Amino acid sequence: MYPAAASILAVAFFGTEPHNTPMIHPVVRIVLLCVFVACVATAAFHALIAAVATLTVAYWMSGTPLRPALFMLRRLRWFLLSILFVFLWFTPGESPAWLQFLDPWVPTVAGMRDGTLRIAALGLIVCAVNLLLQSTSREQLLGAIYWLASPFGRGGTASERLAVRATLVLDKVAAMQQSVRQRRERLSMRTGAVGQAREVAVDLFRHALYTAETERLQTLVIDRPVPPPWAQWLWPVALGLLMSTL
Numbered sequence: 001m002y003p004a005a006a007s008i009l010a011v012a013f014f015g016t017e018p019h020n021t022p023m024i025h026p027v028v029r030i031v032l033l034c035v036f037v038a039c040v041a042t043a044a045f046h047a048l049i050a051a052v053a054t055l056t057v058a059y060w061m062s063g064t065p066l067r068p069a070l071f072m073l074r075r076l077r078w079f080l081l082s083i084l085f086v087f088l089w090f091t092p093g094e095s096p097a098w099l100q101f102l103d104p105w106v107p108t109v110a111g112m113r114d115g116t117l118r119i120a121a122l123g124l125i126v127c128a129v130n131l132l133l134q135s136t137s138r139e140q141l142l143g144a145i146y147w148l149a150s151p152f153g154r155g156g157t158a159s160e161r162l163a164v165r166a167t168l169v170l171d172k173v174a175a176m177q178q179s180v181r182q183r184r185e186r187l188s189m190r191t192g193a194v195g196q197a198r199e200v201a202v203d204l205f206r207h208a209l210y211t212a213e214t215e216r217l218q219t220l221v222i223d224r225p226v227p228p229p230w231a232q233w234l235w236p237v238a239l240g241l242l243m244s245t246l
Contacts, residue, residue, distance in 0.1 A: 025228030026136050026144035028235055033132050035236045039243035040121050040128075047243065048117065051124050058131055069130035073123060080119055087115030142166055143225035 024032075040051050059066060073080070091111030107115075133141075146163040 024235060025232055026140040027147050027225065027228045028232045029132060029136055030144050030148065031236045032239060033128055035240045036128050036243070037125050039240065040124050043117075043121060045117065048120050048124065050243065055124060055127050055131065062135060064131060064134045066127070066130075068134070069127045072126050072130065076122075076126070080122060083122070084115045084119055087111045087118060091115070147225050147227070
């Protein structure tokens with residue numbers, strides 16, 4: 001089962017037909033990611049091992065760099081630690097036998113197990129998102145989002161707004177990250193951590209207002225994607241069935 005699930009995800013994201021065209025439609029790739037996330041979010045230990053094998057094969061076959069995923073996990077470290085803390089000390093159960101004399105100040109066995117599983121699941125989800133972002137261009141992602149949102153909008157208005165906002169966000173994220181880095185370096189010698197965060201936030205807010213008032217209007221063109229072939233919908237179905245039976 002493990003090699004089958006790994007092969008499905010690897011070929012779906014990185015297989016190509018002649019002329020270097022993607023084998024799987026970007027819409028189906030997003031659905032595959034959603035299926036993978038849904039299976040991993042509530043998975044037991046052995047299913048997470050299967051998910052690790054799946055991502056390992058996909059990364060190895062594609063040569064996709066893992067560094068962006070590690071960077072995202074680093075940015076989420078305090079969030080992950082807070083989740084682990086909640087599971088460790090707020091999950092009902094008994095403490096380890098060799099630490100029961102410290103009860104209730106030590107985490108429970110169930111909390112250790114559940115907390116570790118959930119943190120591992122979140123890490124795998126981040127790696128899967130990185131896999132999608134590295135294997136699919138921005139234009140393909142926006143077109144796929146537009147196609148998926150079309151049934152929920154009247155006359156396509158809601159899906160067009162969603163695609164436009166996603167485009168603007170993707171355009172500004174890199175510039176905003178660079179701006180934050182420059183401001184933190186400039187303030188690091190003058191203020192402490194709390195003062196630095198406060199001044200950076202105020203400075204960025206002022207910069208955002210100024211940019212909104214002075215930036216020129218842009219014309220965005222989002223291509224309407226061709227619907228995916230019906231046969232390709234078997235990929236997420238197969239992945240879901242394989243992952244759910246592990």
